[in-house]
Amino acid sequence: MKTALCYGDSLSWGYDPEGGVRHAYEDRWTSVLQAALGSQAAIIAEGLNGRTTVWDDYLAPADRNGARILPCILSTHAPLDLVIFMLGTNDMKPQICGKAFGARRGVERLIEIVRYHAYPTAADAPDILIVAPPSICETADPDFSAMFAGSIQESQMLAPLYADLADQLGCGFFDAGAVAKTSPLDGIHLDAVNTKAIGKGLEPIVRMMLGL
Template sequence: MKTILCYGDSLTWGYDARRLGRHAYEDRWPSVLQARLGGEALVIAEGLNGRTTIFDDYASGADRNGARTLPTLLSTHAPLDLVIIMLGTNDLKPGICGRAHGAKQGMERLVRMVRGHDYPFPQPAPKVLIVAPPPVCETENSDFASMFEGAVEESRKLAGYYRQVAETCGCRFFDAGQVARTDPTDGVHLDAVNTRAIGEGLVAGVRATLGL
């Protein structure tokens, strides 16, 4: 059985903007991916609300810097066959980074960390699949509109930048914006239908990557 680590933020955790809670387990995209792969793979969901690629968020009560947390998780869940990374939306907050190019640099660093990690025993480094999150949309939620000021435009650049990173690093790439749309309730998160769509959309690429 193959082992897949899904490393992400609230879109991976399954935040539900309409209920201000969490989507049902079976609706979260890593769960959908697990179900569609059947007994051929174990899918581990490691999502944290507010997580960035490489940037600090001092307003949060947990460490949101993805570059600091990733090495621990790579060792915790080893051996791994595939790491799926979907991050970057939180990088676009003006108080964090505010630019898609910064998220691109962060994503490239995370990929290199997966490749060069000191794993607990000799093993090939897991393959990496980079996922560009769906672009942020306009919202009447004033808190989120302020928190993600400028992110509607910047988020549309992520897919192109991440494709470049995938080509440079020799990774597989998936644009979640091709199958899912963010919920205008807050402009950032996904409803149940759209988070499920990401899990469904990843199946073919994951199978191809792992030879399933």
């Protein structure tokens, strides 16, 4: 059986923009991907609300810096065949980074961590799939609108920047914005239909990268 780690933020955790609760297990994109692959692969869902690529954010009880936590996660779940990154939305917060290029550099650092980590097994470093999150959209929600002020245009640059990075570093790439759209309820998160669409859309490339 092959193993893939899905390392992301609230879009992978399953944050529901309607009420701020968590989507049902079967509606999360990681669960949809698991169901599609069946017993051929184990999909590990590692999503944390507010997680950034490499930036500190002290507004939550959990450490949101993706680079600082990643080595621990890699050792916990080793051996791995594939690491799927879907991060960058929270980097768009002006107080965090606010620039798509900063998120691109952050993902580059995460790739470096995966490739040079001291794994506890003799297995090779896993392959890497970079997923660009759907772009931020307009919302009437005052809190999220303020939290991500001026970030819509920057978020639209994530997909081309991530695609170039994947090509440069020999990683897989998938644009989640090609199959899913963020909800205008908060401009950031996904309803059940759209989060499930990401899982369905990822199946072919994940299957190929895992050799299934």
